Amino acid sequence: ETYTALQSVRGALGTERALLAGLAAYLQRESRRLQDLRRFYNKVQALHQEAGASVVNPLLAYALIKRLQSDWLNVVNSMEASENIQELKKDYRQVEKDLPVFEDLEGAARALMRLQDVYALSVKGLVKGVFRRDGASGLADLYHPGQQFSLSADDCFHIGKVAYDMGDYYHSITWLEEAVSLFRVSYGSWNTEDEGSLEDALDHLAFSYFMAGNVSYALSLSREFLHYDPSNKRVARNVLKYEKLLVENPSGAEAEVVLQRPNVTHLQTRDTYEELCQTLGSQPSQHRNPSLYCSYETNDNPYLIFQPAKREIVQLQPYVALYHGFISDDEAEKIKDLAAPWLQRSVVASGEKQQKAEYRISKSAWLKGTVDPVIVSLDRRIAAVTGLDIRPPYAEYLQVVNYGIGGQYEPHFDHATSRKSPLYRMKSGNRIATAMIYLSSVEAGGATAFIYANFSVPVIKNAALFWWNLHRNGDGDGDTLHAGCPVLAGDKWVANKWIHEHGQEFRRPCSAHPED
Ligand SMILES: O=C(O)CCC(=O)C(=O)O
Numbered sequence: 001e002t003y004t005a006l007q008s009v010r011g012a013l014g015t016e017r018a019l020l021a022g023l024a025a026y027l028q029r030e031s032r033r034l035q036d037l038r039r040f041y042n043k044v045q046a047l048h049q050e051a052g053a054s055v056v057n058p059l060l061a062y063a064l065i066k067r068l069q070s071d072w073l074n075v076v077n078s079m080e081a082s083e084n085i086q087e088l089k090k091d092y093r094q095v096e097k098d099l100p101v102f103e104d105l106e107g108a109a110r111a112l113m114r115l116q117d118v119y120a121l122s123v124k125g126l127v128k129g130v131f132r133r134d135g136a137s138g139l140a141d142l143y144h145p146g147q148q149f150s151l152s153a154d155d156c157f158h159i160g161k162v163a164y165d166m167g168d169y170y171h172s173i174t175w176l177e178e179a180v181s182l183f184r185v186s187y188g189s190w191n192t193e194d195e196g197s198l199e200d201a202l203d204h205l206a207f208s209y210f211m212a213g214n215v216s217y218a219l220s221l222s223r224e225f226l227h228y229d230p231s232n233k234r235v236a237r238n239v240l241k242y243e244k245l246l247v248e249n250p251s252g253a254e255a256e257v258v259l260q261r262p263n264v265t266h267l268q269t270r271d272t273y274e275e276l277c278q279t280l281g282s283q284p285s286q287h288r289n290p291s292l293y294c295s296y297e298t299n300d301n302p303y304l305i306f307q308p309a310k311r312e313i314v315q316l317q318p319y320v321a322l323y324h325g326f327i328s329d330d331e332a333e334k335i336k337d338l339a340a341p342w343l344q345r346s347v348v349a350s351g352e353k354q355q356k357a358e359y360r361i362s363k364s365a366w367l368k369g370t371v372d373p374v375i376v377s378l379d380r381r382i383a384a385v386t387g388l389d390i391r392p393p394y395a396e397y398l399q400v401v402n403y404g405i406g407g408q409y410e411p412h413f414d415h416a417t418s419r420k421s422p423l424y425r426m427k428s429g430n431r432i433a434t435a436m437i438y439l440s441s442v443e444a445g446g447a448t449a450f451i452y453a454n455f456s457v458p459v460i461k462n463a464a465l466f467w468w469n470l471h472r473n474g475d476g477d478g479d480t481l482h483a484g485c486p487v488l489a490g491d492k493w494v495a496n497k498w499i500h501e502h503g504q505e506f507r508r509p510c511s512a513h514p515e516d
């Protein structure tokens, strides 16, 4: 699952470097081979250019007979080309086990569609390597890549095809439109690496339009297809079918079909989520609400006296605080290095089980306090700043998360909402609070959005975000519904410390009032 963590995508770079080296060697061998063939050609060609191409000279006559009896046979039956390609294939087989599989391509394509949706990006722009909101001007680009890169016709075709195969004609149409226009431009020249062609793209686009209810456009694309490939019976039948449909219902031709994004049923909160990912929401600033202030906090704790925590209160209901500079760059690097070898596809609680899910695209690893002193001192700091008891089993191990391409964690609660949740296996109650540390910055996207509370927090490297998941009476606080927005560009890492109810009885006393 290469696409689910940028750490793994980086590994894929190394795999491709090995393939590149193999191809370079192959190209060298093949050009030596062709060079030698050209030498032979030039030699014989020169003899034929001689005036009269005489065979009077017995040496020339001998050489001619010898060439025809032996030289040409060796040229034509040379094994060198196939030996060279065998060598190339051998290099390929050596890295084959490390290659991404179709599921990765599918995941990466869906990631691009997710970014397109959540950040309302123009696909025309994306294809040219520009991250621009639909209809916006250049100044508003969400991300400026350091390296110019645009997508090929076949790149767009593959994305469109992934959508098409899922029956998602909204996305297949936008991406196949781009594929078709790019393939039209380069029609007649073929790239070895391409899987799709203009005909394939027209075929899929026509059917997508038909499925989306635009029969007349399906018809004109199918006619264009037949122009290139007149012998295709299936498409010819489709043309007849579309023509008949249009005769029966001529108004269908004009009806402007509004394409709808496919419905994601588990995400009713999608509109707010996307809005919060694009902006920081309607969070009041300190000017409007003086209870949102910054302060140095020592909590009367000796650990904090010389290095107080820099707290910014971000929200009062639910209470969310951001501790700036909570860790150092070195600590962040160390924690990522410790976790990297153990990263595995993140799971989510589903009934009594844990499962992977499209709505959580990341890899994660659990780090025990004993693996390194850096974890011990981090735990000590979390305990000091929160005033909570985080010794096992009162808190979980540190969960380190690395997001993948378009990596996200859609709206969810950190606390258990069902008595059967696997979170209760620790027998220390529900997750009373979350301390989440940003171990990296990102280039764009990846904010932490609180859906019902209507605000989001951008990724601030080395800062820790703290919030209570439960009310003082132990009930889950519905206002803590939150999400990790899709990472638009960058390598986002966070670390979660989930603190449980038990052990905090005297540190955060109960209250009967449901709002506390
Ligand atoms: O990455 C984020 O911003 C949020 C992560 C999160 O909510 C979680 O891991 O539970």
Ligand SMILES: [Fe+2]
Binding pocket: 412, 413, 414, 482
């Ligand atoms: Fe969370």
